[in-house]
Amino acid sequence: MNGTVNPTELAENPPRSQSKPWFLGSWTILVYAFLYLPLGVLVLMSLNDSTILSLPFKGVTLDWYRLTFGDRAIQQTLINSLKVASSATLLATGFGLLSAFAIYRYQFFGKNTFRIALNLPILLPGIVTGVAMLAYFSDLGLELSLLTVILGHAVFGIPVALGPILTRLTQFPRSLEEAAYDLGARPGEVFRDVIFPYIRSAVISGALLAFTLSFDEVVVTIFLTGRDNTLPMEIWGRLRTNITPEIAAVATLISAASGAIVVMSQFITQEERS
Amino acid sequence: MTSIAPPQRRTRRQAGLYATLLPPLLWMTLLYFVPIVLLISYSVWRLEAFDIVKEFSLTNFQTIATNSAYRTVILRTVFTALSVTAIDIVIALPIGYFIGCYGGRFRSLLTLLVLLPLWSSYLVRVFAWKIILGYNGVINTALISLGILQEPSSVFLYNQFSTTLTFVHVWLPFMILPLITAFERLPKSLLEASADLNAPPWTTFRRITLPLVTPGILAGSISTFALTMGDFITPSLVGSPSGIMLGNVISSQFGVAYNWPLGAAFALVVMLIVFAGLAIVLKQGALEME
Numbered sequence: 051m052n053g054t055v056n057p058t059e060l061a062e063n064p065p066r067s068q069s070k071p072w073f074l075g076s077w078t079i080l081v082y083a084f085l086y087l088p089l090g091v092l093v094l095m096s097l098n099d100s101t102i103l104s105l106p107f108k109g110v111t112l113d114w115y116r117l118t119f120g121d122r123a124i125q126q127t128l129i130n131s132l133k134v135a136s137s138a139t140l141l142a143t144g145f146g147l148l149s150a151f152a153i154y155r156y157q158f159f160g161k162n163t164f165r166i167a168l169n170l171p172i173l174l175p176g177i178v179t180g181v182a183m184l185a186y187f188s189d190l191g192l193e194l195s196l197l198t199v200i201l202g203h204a205v206f207g208i209p210v211a212l213g214p215i216l217t218r219l220t221q222f223p224r225s226l227e228e229a230a231y232d233l234g235a236r237p238g239e240v241f242r243d244v245i246f247p248y249i250r251s252a253v254i255s256g257a258l259l260a261f262t263l264s265f266d267e268v269v270v271t272i273f274l275t276g277r278d279n280t281l282p283m284e285i286w287g288r289l290r291t292n293i294t295p296e297i298a299a300v301a302t303l304i305s306a307a308s309g310a311i312v313v314m315s316q317f318i319t320q321e322e323r324s
Numbered sequence: 325m326t327s328i329a330p331p332q333r334r335t336r337r338q339a340g341l342y343a344t345l346l347p348p349l350l351w352m353t354l355l356y357f358v359p360i361v362l363l364i365s366y367s368v369w370r371l372e373a374f375d376i377v378k379e380f381s382l383t384n385f386q387t388i389a390t391n392s393a394y395r396t397v398i399l400r401t402v403f404t405a406l407s408v409t410a411i412d413i414v415i416a417l418p419i420g421y422f423i424g425c426y427g428g429r430f431r432s433l434l435t436l437l438v439l440l441p442l443w444s445s446y447l448v449r450v451f452a453w454k455i456i457l458g459y460n461g462v463i464n465t466a467l468i469s470l471g472i473l474q475e476p477s478s479v480f481l482y483n484q485f486s487t488t489l490t491f492v493h494v495w496l497p498f499m500i501l502p503l504i505t506a507f508e509r510l511p512k513s514l515l516e517a518s519a520d521l522n523a524p525p526w527t528t529f530r531r532i533t534l535p536l537v538t539p540g541i542l543a544g545s546i547s548t549f550a551l552t553m554g555d556f557i558t559p560s561l562v563g564s565p566s567g568i569m570l571g572n573v574i575s576s577q578f579g580v581a582y583n584w585p586l587g588a589a590f591a592l593v594v595m596l597i598v599f600a601g602l603a604i605v606l607k608q609g610a611l612e613m614e
Contacts, residue, residue, distance in 0.1 A: 088452030175554020
């Protein structure tokens, strides 16, 4: 086949056209079904008029949602989770932005090591971060609380926020910045009026990613939480003791809310780019 | 501010470097690097009569190496992580190909649909598999109503199969996403050239497509592998009681078993295995940071 091809042979075997992606298309549909099957089951279970979180399906009820809205423990832990996730996101995005800037702008000794080291919390399993910080805080005599959870989440949030910000920064046309300086802008003004608008969508998506990961986090939280619990910890506790369809209702509500936020943010950033 | 002399400019650059580099570096050092170093020191300390003896010894590693139950746990964890990674690659390749090459204007929508399940509670997604695979679960109900089974079967849940299946499901988006990016970047002209030269589709895939998307496969693999290596939620919710993994051992040593030095030694084992995987991936140039 690698030798010369004579014209007659070419006429007999016309160049292969790429086959229609039937197989790929059906495979894709199957994978989506697989991805969404557990979610569908959960939504169904949250409507099930039965006291156990299992089949058979005994009819539709909204009681579990009513119960969820009146559940004090769920409310309290939801508030805790929102507090933890927003504080951790603020810290992580701030430090992520600073380190992205240091990496993008400056040459310094050990830059590559710095970059890899910053990514360690997401390259290594969460349990390593969890037990390492637990041992550290206990050696320092720091009592475990929501604060230690925030510190833990801010650590793995930094690489999460750094990723998209740095990717966007490296695409930034340096000439724009030089032009701003030539026109007499101060460094602060250059950042605020020239660079930041360019990377804003990346900062938003990095922050959003850090927020949702923190909001859903269990493995690090288990080791760092004190008396106050986050919502996933409350769910974790209930999954092992009293399992009612209320958990499914809680999960459905969280999924719907975070799904809506993600879709909205996607919409905003897309609009901005076009 | 209008005319800047070079020396001043240099000091300003220095100040800028310190202002951006030092805060994150200090934060990460105090809250992550020092704790990791402490964890490593714990692994060479030992527990004697409920007290941690802070002297160098390899007792914990001896325990791990000589205890056959621990060796089994390590092997089971690595085996599970490798099989989950391999299965995810097989599932993700065609869908990555489809979205990356044929997605067209629906590409970002299709990508978003892959991402969305990640935003529903991880715990609950794991638990959902319990509802699907359990005794009164979706599969049993379906098989009975189809007449394939006479009574519910308990073979679907609490074993290696349910553990692997759940892991495959929860980490799948982490494998699909880098593959979509990899297929997006694939130069179509090369595929056309290969087809023009009369290469069968399979040859084109093996000789052209696969080598070019390997960085994406490796990037997805390292996430999937590392996430499985450290997880203890999935094995404790859907796994068999005798099928515990390294994550379960670590969490119990830092919890009820209360042997932090031994737990730290196990955490070090996990770190070393993940680093070994990372080294292989870096050698292939997958995580090249442009």
